[in-house]
Amino acid sequence: MSKFKIKSRKTNNSFPNIKIALRKWIIEHIKNPYVLDVYGGNGLMYEKIWKTNSKHYRHSEGDALDWLAREKIFTENIFDVDPYASPFEAIEIICKKCTSDFIGISATDGMLRRVSMMRTKLPEFIQTKCGWPERDMKLMAGIYNQYPAFLRHVIKLIVPNYEIERLAVKYGEGTWKQATAYFGVILKRSPSMAKSAPENTEEARFTDSQQPQQSSAAALSD
Numbered sequence: 144m145s146k147f148k149i150k151s152r153k154t155n156n157s158f159p160n161i162k163i164a165l166r167k168w169i170i171e172h173i174k175n176p177y178v179l180d181v182y183g184g185n186g187l188m189y190e191k192i193w194k195t196n197s198k199h200y201r202h203s204e205g206d207a208l209d210w211l212a213r214e215k216i217f218t219e220n221i222f223d224v225d226p227y228a229s230p231f232e233a234i235e236i237i238c239k240k241c242t243s244d245f246i247g248i249s250a251t252d253g254m255l256r257r258v259s260m261m262r263t264k265l266p267e268f269i270q271t272k273c274g275w276p277e278r279d280m281k282l283m284a285g286i287y288n289q290y291p292a293f294l295r296h297v298i299k300l301i302v303p304n305y306e307i308e309r310l311a312v313k314y315g316e317g318t319w320k321q322a323t324a325y326f327g328v329i330l331k332r333s334p335s336m337a338k339s340a341p342e343n344t345e346e347a348r349f350t351d352s353q354q355p356q357q358s359s360a361a362a363l364s365d
Contacts (some may be wrong), residue, residue, distance in 0.1 A: 157323070
């Protein structure tokens with residue numbers, strides 16, 4: 144038996160300039176940032192962005208999905224979701240429990256475009272939410288080559304209580320790393336879902352009415 148305690152801890156930060164740029168982009172559209180950092184608490188993004196650009200900051204503890212599932216509500220308005228694989232399970236939980244009507248999410252997607260490039264199997268979560276088959280060559284070609292459009296579709300299905308106001312997408316660089324996508328999205332609660340929002344006893348921190356724009360895979364843009 145090993146005398147060393149092995150802990151699973153996310154330490155990698157590929158393409159930090161892309162991640163920093165996306166988070167700065169989100170800050171431009173979200174007033175009074177209250178940040179929840181999922182998967183990478185007090186790491187590089189905290190030092191480079193959130194330490195000096197947030198009014199309040201906290202992070203998940205232990206297994207991220209288990210921690211999110213245990214929390215009753217989220218009063219933050221910015222969510223930093225940076226896993227190695229899929230961010231969509233975490234985003235779904237967050238948006239179901241979020242009390243803010245206008246939020247920003249920065250995320251790393253190491254699953255959807257990578258699975259499509261490798262022509263392997265889509266996770267059961269995505270199959271169920273999107274009604275997609277486990278492995279379809281035409282679908283995967285579409286996801287890989289038109290990722291921003293498919294990303295919008297996935298977000299709309301896993302977050303039906305919010306509408307996409309803005310979306311920015313970037314890819315990693317290199318033969319294999321370009322399969323990883325980095326995105327920032329600004330979401331506004333759907334008017335029809337306003338009454339079903341989790342109850343928040345805190346005073347509302349902001350209001351905003353940004354106009355929706357088309358996403359861009361080539362550059363960070365509004």
